[in-house]
Every structure is written in structure tokens, then in C-alpha cells.
Amino acid sequence: MSDFGSGVDGGGGNVQSGPRASFGIRFVALLIDVVLLAVVGFVVRLILGNALGSAVNLLVGLAYYGYLEGSPSGQTVGKRAMSIRVIDFTSGGPIGPGRALIRYLGRILSSIPCLLGYFWMLWDKDKQTWHDKIATTVVVPTSAYPVAAWPG
Amino acid sequence: MRTGSGMLATARIDLHDLRMAASVMLAGAVILPLLPGPDGVPCPLRSLTGIPCPLCGMTTSVTAAVHFDPLRALAANPAGVLAVAVAVWLLVFRHPRTADVPVWAVPAALALMEIWQLTRAGVL
Numbered sequence: 279m280s281d282f283g284s285g286v287d288g289g290g291g292n293v294q295s296g297p298r299a300s301f302g303i304r305f306v307a308l309l310i311d312v313v314l315l316a317v318v319g320f321v322v323r324l325i326l327g328n329a330l331g332s333a334v335n336l337l338v339g340l341a342y343y344g345y346l347e348g349s350p351s352g353q354t355v356g357k358r359a360m361s362i363r364v365i366d367f368t369s370g371g372p373i374g375p376g377r378a379l380i381r382y383l384g385r386i387l388s389s390i391p392c393l394l395g396y397f398w399m400l401w402d403k404d405k406q407t408w409h410d411k412i413a414t415t416v417v418v419p420t421s422a423y424p425v426a427a428w429p430g
Numbered sequence: 431m432r433t434g435s436g437m438l439a440t441a442r443i444d445l446h447d448l449r450m451a452a453s454v455m456l457a458g459a460v461i462l463p464l465l466p467g468p469d470g471v472p473c474p475l476r477s478l479t480g481i482p483c484p485l486c487g488m489t490t491s492v493t494a495a496v497h498f499d500p501l502r503a504l505a506a507n508p509a510g511v512l513a514v515a516v517a518v519w520l521l522v523f524r525h526p527r528t529a530d531v532p533v534w535a536v537p538a539a540l541a542l543m544e545i546w547q548l549t550r551a552g553v554l
Contacts, residue, residue, distance in 0.1 A: 302450040
């Protein structure tokens with residue numbers, strides 16, 4: 279449907295070379311999502327008990343990130359609150375649920391060495407975390423890559 | 431942005447982001463002992479495989495360094511003392527917006543830290 283902003287494609291060839299979301303903003307967005315999922319997770323565990331609850335929470339997390347980051351807006355609740363979004367590194371468009379799922383699994387890899395994959399964005403030239411690299415995404419401010427509707 | 435080539439290639443990093451991360455790290459280290467529960471963060475890699483990751487002991491080390499306990503900090507992970515020193519330096523002094531850092535610097539630092547970990551674990 280409408281153009282969700284292919285953003286700036288200045289001379290860098292075939293990747294998006296516009297601005298990136300900063301560490302601080304992404305961190306706050308993550309906190310919002312984590313708190314949201316923790317509250318939901320708490321309620322789920324209350325209702326279903328610990329074992330089944332944990333299993334369901336895993337699926338809830340998968341569905342949450344897969345659906346929302348894979349949507350045309352590329353925004354979870356936290357990302358929407360902080361005005362940032364996930365886009366394809368090359369096209370600048372949405373990544374779809376399949377790749378969003380891969381990105382979610384990539385977060386696990388990012389976490390294994392004590393969240394090193396997350397911190398990696400601090401010195402990465404494209405400000406990509408490991409899960410960004412795995413899914414070929416970048417996280418950008420909506421000021422440069424506007425969203426038409428949420429989740430789209 | 432990457433300049434140079436090969437071994438001398440540098441990456442332009444955003445010092446504003448790094449300073450933000452430094453603040454979070456220092457603030458976290460101050461607050462952590464005040465929170466209930468254990469102070470450590472279990473290393474997922476070590477829990478899964480038994481192999482320590484380069485960052486094992488960093489929470490203890492940074493917390494100890496921030497609370498002026500250098501011996502404990504060094505024993506937990508010497509890189510924690512360095513991290514705190516760099517964080518303070520980044521925050522106290524004025525810096526330009528970006529810095530050009532050699533691309534090999536971070537992997538090299540992590541490799542050195544891992545060598546220290548494996549030596550301490552008796553693997554090396």
C-alpha cells in the first residue's frame with residue numbers, strides 16, 4: 279500500500295544511510311517492552327502455573343516481536359513510544375513476520391555473552407546489534423523514516 | 431563510516447551513545463547493591479557450556495570499582511576497572527561528538543579478556 283518511507287539513500291550504494299536510533303532510545307524502548315511482557319508474563323503464570331505459563335510466555339514473546347516488528351510499521355509498543363522502528367537494511371521497508379522471528383531468535387544469540395550483542399551497536403559503524411546483523415535490519419528514528427499507521 | 435583500509439581501518443563511533451551507556455553502567459553499579467537479591471548476573475554462556483565469556487565478573491568488578499574496592503574489582507575482572515575509568519573519563523571531560531576507533535580494537539580487547547578468563551579458569 280502506501281510508502282512507509284524508504285528514507286535517505288545517500289551515496290552509500292545499496293544500504294540505508296539515514297540516521298539511526300541511539301543506544302539510549304533503544305534501551306528505553308526495550309525497557310518498555312520488557313516491562314510490558316513481564317506484566318503479561320506474570321498474569322499468564324498466575325493463571326496457568328509456572329511450567330505451562332513459562333511455555334506460553336515464550337510463545338507470547340515470539341508472537342509479540344514477530345508480529346509487531348514484522349508489521350509494516352516495524353514497531354513494538356516500546357519502539358512506538360520512542361518513535362523508532364525496525365526496517366530492512368537495504369530497502370528501508372518492513373521486514374515481515376518471518377524475518378522478525380529470525381530477529382527475535384537473534385536476540386537470544388545477542389544475550390548469550392552477557393548482552394554483548396546488544397552493546398555491540400555502540401561501536402558498530404551501522405549501529406547494528408547482532409540480531410540486527412542476523413536479520414539484516416537497522417533501527418531508525420521515525421523522524422527520518424515515517425510510519426503511516428500502527429501497526430500497519 | 432569506515433575510513434582507511436585493512437588493518438588500519440577505523441569506524442566512526444558516536445560518543446554521545448557511549449556516554450549514555452557509560453552513565454547507565456555507572457548508575458547501575460551504584461544502585462545494584464541496594465536492590466534485593468544476589469548482585470551477580472549469571473553468565474548465560476557459562477551456564478550453558480561451562481565456558482566463561484569475556485564479560486564474566488564484570489558486574490562484580492564494575493560494582494566494586496564504583497564502590498572504591500579496587501582489589502575486589504581487579505580480582506573479579508581487571509577490565510571492569512578499566513571500564514569504570516573510561517566511563518568516568520568519557521563523562522567528566524568534554525569530547526567531540528564522534529571518535530574514529532580502529533576496527534580491530536573491540537574484537538582484540540574481547541579476545542584479551544577471554545584469554546584472561548580461560549587462564550583464570552585453568553583452561554589455558
